[in-house]
Amino acid sequence: MNRPEPDGPADSPVSPAPPNSPTSPAPSNSPSSEPPGPTNSPTPPTPRVPLHLRLRRNRGRLLRRSLAALLVLVVALCTAAVVAYRMTDIPEPHPETVTQSTVFVDDKGSYLGRRGPVDRQEVALSQVPRYVQDAVIAAENRTFRTDDGVSPRAIARAVLASLTGGERQGGSTITQQYVKNALLSPEQSLSRKAREALIAIKLDRTRSKDAILEGYLNTVYFGRGSAGIEAASRNYFGVDTRRLTVSQGAALASIINIPSYYEKAGSDPEVTATLRARWVWVLDAMAASGSITAKQRADAAFPAFRFYPPGTTEGQRQYMIDVAAQEAADRLGITEDQLARGGYTVHTTFDLSLQDAATEAVKDLKGGKSGKGSKGVTLHAAVVAIAPGDGAVRLLYGGSDYARQPFNDAVGGAVEVGTALDPFHKVRLSGPLGALRKTAAPTPLKLASAYAAVAAGGVYAAPYTVTKITRDGRQVYTAHPDTQRALDEKEVFMVDQQMLTAYQQAAPSIRAVPSTSADGSVPRTFFTAGAGGGITRRTVWSTGLDPQLALTVALFADRPGKKKGTTVPAQLPNDPPPTDSAAETAAQIWQLATTGAKKG
Numbered sequence: 032m033n034r035p036e037p038d039g040p041a042d043s044p045v046s047p048a049p050p051n052s053p054t055s056p057a058p059s060n061s062p063s064s065e066p067p068g069p070t071n072s073p074t075p076p077t078p079r080v081p082l083h084l085r086l087r088r089n090r091g092r093l094l095r096r097s098l099a100a101l102l103v104l105v106v107a108l109c110t111a112a113v114v115a116y117r118m119t120d121i122p123e124p125h126p127e128t129v130t131q132s133t134v135f136v137d138d139k140g141s142y143l144g145r146r147g148p149v150d151r152q153e154v155a156l157s158q159v160p161r162y163v164q165d166a167v168i169a170a171e172n173r174t175f176r177t178d179d180g181v182s183p184r185a186i187a188r189a190v191l192a193s194l195t196g197g198e199r200q201g202g203s204t205i206t207q208q209y210v211k212n213a214l215l216s217p218e219q220s221l222s223r224k225a226r227e228a229l230i231a232i233k234l235d236r237t238r239s240k241d242a243i244l245e246g247y248l249n250t251v252y253f254g255r256g257s258a259g260i261e262a263a264s265r266n267y268f269g270v271d272t273r274r275l276t277v278s279q280g281a282a283l284a285s286i287i288n289i290p291s292y293y294e295k296a297g298s299d300p301e302v303t304a305t306l307r308a309r310w311v312w313v314l315d316a317m318a319a320s321g322s323i324t325a326k327q328r329a330d331a332a333f334p335a336f337r338f339y340p341p342g343t344t345e346g347q348r349q350y351m352i353d354v355a356a357q358e359a360a361d362r363l364g365i366t367e368d369q370l371a372r373g374g375y376t377v378h379t380t381f382d383l384s385l386q387d388a389a390t391e392a393v394k395d396l397k398g399g400k401s402g403k404g405s406k407g408v409t410l411h412a413a414v415v416a417i418a419p420g421d422g423a424v425r426l427l428y429g430g431s432d433y434a435r436q437p438f439n440d441a442v443g444g445a446v447e448v449g450t451a452l453d454p455f456h457k458v459r460l461s462g463p464l465g466a467l468r469k470t471a472a473p474t475p476l477k478l479a480s481a482y483a484a485v486a487a488g489g490v491y492a493a494p495y496t497v498t499k500i501t502r503d504g505r506q507v508y509t510a511h512p513d514t515q516r517a518l519d520e521k522e523v524f525m526v527d528q529q530m531l532t533a534y535q536q537a538a539p540s541i542r543a544v545p546s547t548s549a550d551g552s553v554p555r556t557f558f559t560a561g562a563g564g565g566i567t568r569r570t571v572w573s574t575g576l577d578p579q580l581a582l583t584v585a586l587f588a589d590r591p592g593k594k595k596g597t598t599v600p601a602q603l604p605n606d607p608p609p610t611d612s613a614a615e616t617a618a619q620i621w622q623l624a625t626t627g628a629k630k631g
Contacts, residue, residue: 119229121214121237128213128250128258131374133359134265135352137383138425138498142265144352146371150266151258153374155504156245158273159260163280164244165322170284170313172205173320175244180206180235181228206231209247253286254294255339267296267336277327278310278334281317285309297336307333347390348383350429350439355379355496362497362508376501380423388623389414389428392616408601412616413440413585415479416624419578421512422480422492426582426624445472446585447600449562451572454529455481458522462515463491475585482558482574483581485526489518530558530574559614561586568603573613575621582624584617 132147156164168175172182182204203211210230215223234243253263260283264272267286268279275283285306286293295302310333318328359377360370393412416426429439438444448471460468464481467473476494484491493513500508518526534557556576563569571586586609589598603609 119226119233121230121233124213124246124250130372132262133356133370133373133375133377135355135377135379137379137381137386138423139383140271140378141383142269143379143381143383144348145262146352146356146367148372149258150256150262151249152261152376153249153259153503154261154272156241156248158271159245159248160273160275160280162277162317162323162327163260163272163275163283164248165317165320166277166280166284166313167244167248167287168205169316169320169322170281170309171208171287173316175205176240178204178206178235180204180231180243182207203227204231205247206235206243209243209250210234212252213246213250251287252290253283254290254292266339268334269337276334277314277323278331281313281331282306282310282334282336285313295339298339303336347428347431347433348386349433349437350441351379351381351386351427351496353437353439354424354427354442355381358495358497359500359508362510363500374502375507377497378499378501380418380425380496380498381427382425382624385416385426385620385624386428389426389620392619392623393428394431408588408590408604409598410586410588410604411440411444413444413446413475414583414620415441415475416580416582416620417479417483417492417494419483419576419581420487420490420492420514422483422494422514423498423512424476424494424496425580426620427476427496440475440585442474442476444474444585444587446475446478446572446587447472447562447570448478448572449570450560451478451562451570451574452481453560454526454533454558457525457529458518460517462517463493464517475583478572478585479574479581479583482576482583484517485523485530486576486578486581488578489516489520489523490514491517527556530556533558533560557614557617559610559617561610561613563602568605568609569600571603571609571613573610573617575617580621580624582617582621584613584620586613 127149130147130149131152132145132150134145134152135143137143172178207227210227214230215227249259249261251260252258253260253267255263255266257263257266261272263283263286264270264275264279267283268275270279282296286296288309293302293306296306297303314323314328314331317323318325323331355377356367356370359375360367363370363375365373393414411430412428413430414426414428415424417424427439427441429441429444430436440446452467455464455467464484467477467481480491480494483494491514495510495513497508498510499506557574559571559573561568561571569587573584575582586603588601588603590601591597592599
């Protein structure tokens with residue numbers, strides 16, 4: 032339709048704009064000059080752009096977005112790690128990992144036994160030979176000196192195992208192992224593993240490598256009940272850590288991998304062969320890194336181990352440890368429980384090799400095997416050896432089986448004395464010997480100390496079992512013999528003559544005992560007596576002495592009493608005569624003691 036013309040005068044004509052002018056109207060397909068109006072014809076659909084074209088067109092934008100998201104994630108993770116690191120404190124070690132036991136050693140320093148909830152004693156890293164340190168590093172974490180305290184590969188394996196339910200993964204660094212063993216619970220979870228890593232990193236940055244290694248060596252488990260390298264050195268080789276050889280150090284380092292398996296090394300051939308292969312691997316690594324020389328590697332021989340589990344003689348040693356522990360606690364003015372947890376080293380007067388030999392000698396007494404006899408009769412033996420004039424107890428046999436009978440017959444047993452004190456009847460006894468006449472059943476320790484006074488020329492020395500006590504390398508107690516004169520020279524001569532007369536009047540089997548002193552120059556007096564006679568012999572005492580040693584063997588027997596849990600004295604077995612058995616046993620132990628004295 033036609034648009035109406037506007038009213039009013041017409042304007043002057045306007046020239047049309049050039050076709051290329053920006054003001055020229057767009058060409059129109061309509062024949063009319065009127066603007067197009069709405070139409071009813073449908074709009075054709077927009078064609079879809081293929082996916083690969085869209086991705087190609089938006090690739091840059093998508094890449095930028097992905098990088099931005101990744102950057103945000105990395106920043107968030109780093110922030111979280113920094114926050115977690117700063118919020119993570121290094122915890123104090125668990126009480127059980129710092130609790131120490133008290134160790135008892137004999138007069139030559141050989142391991143006797145321990146008291147305490149765990150077999151552990153701390154040792155400074157300076158007391159651990161460098162080659163032993165390097166052996167542990169070669170076996171457990173060869174990058175220990177240079178790493179940051181964690182192993183990313185080990186952590187990744189642990190995470191994968193936790194997510195997939197696989198087996199527990201090892202391979203942690205020494206720092207991580209120390210954190211796990213001493214500072215954290217044994218729980219196996221991702222959160223604990225993450226905390227372990229954070230603490231390990233913080234520990235590595237705040238403490239020296241030597242401090243970490245020292246803590247690790249004092250807490251890692253070596254098997255045989257040994258927590259820490261000091262206990263392991265004693266239990267596997269019977270030496271202190273500072274005395275370990277290259278071969279022994281490499282063997283202990285090899286054991287850390289599977290301590291519950293390797294603890295039987297030396298007694299189980301298969302275990303020993305497996306450990307030997309790992310030992311070779313550790314030594315080869317040490318040689319390759321320069322930790323040991325080629326000569327040290329060539330000279331290394333697979334070490335001999337202490338037998339495990341312990342034999343019967345080790346159980347018998349508990350009698351000695353009981354006595355020494357009580358004396359040590361008394362000298363320090365503490366309880367025995369405090370002593371056991373205090374990390375002390377108690378040096379005793381005992382001769383361990385003589386003790387073990389005496390245990391074997393007493394085991395098969397000819398007067399009936401030590402232990403159960405006929406008709407429920409139990410034969411008991413107690414053996415005491417004392418250094419005259421000093422009082423040091425060299426030998427203390429208190430019973431055949433500590434597990435069955437913890438009561439110590441040598442120091443607590445009241446043994447009927449009978450004629451065993453007859454040599455003292457013509458002399459005046461005073462001081463510590465005065466009470467002997469008033470008791471019908473002294474302990475073997477008291478009787479032995481009385482005869483030791485005779486051997487020392489009349490000087491009585493109070494018996495003692497502890498020479499010194501050390502802790503953390505410091506000596507906290509030193510024993511001093513407590514002596515006093517109990518007999519004058521004439522009285523000593525009279526007692527000695529009475530013993531010699533009794534010896535000469537004894538049966539031929541008793542007189543057959545050799546009469547040579549420990550140094551081969553002074554005649555020894557040997558005396559056997561007891562309570563009862565003939566076939567009713569109840570106790571037998573056999574004593575030998577010279578200026579170097581006073582030895583007493585006591586035999587007695589008991590049987591169950593009428594009331595449950597009680598015992599009453601019984602007659603000793605008569606075939607062969609118990610006096611012969613006691614004298615022969617004493618002579619055998621004396622020979623062992625004097626042979627040892629000559630060798631020493």
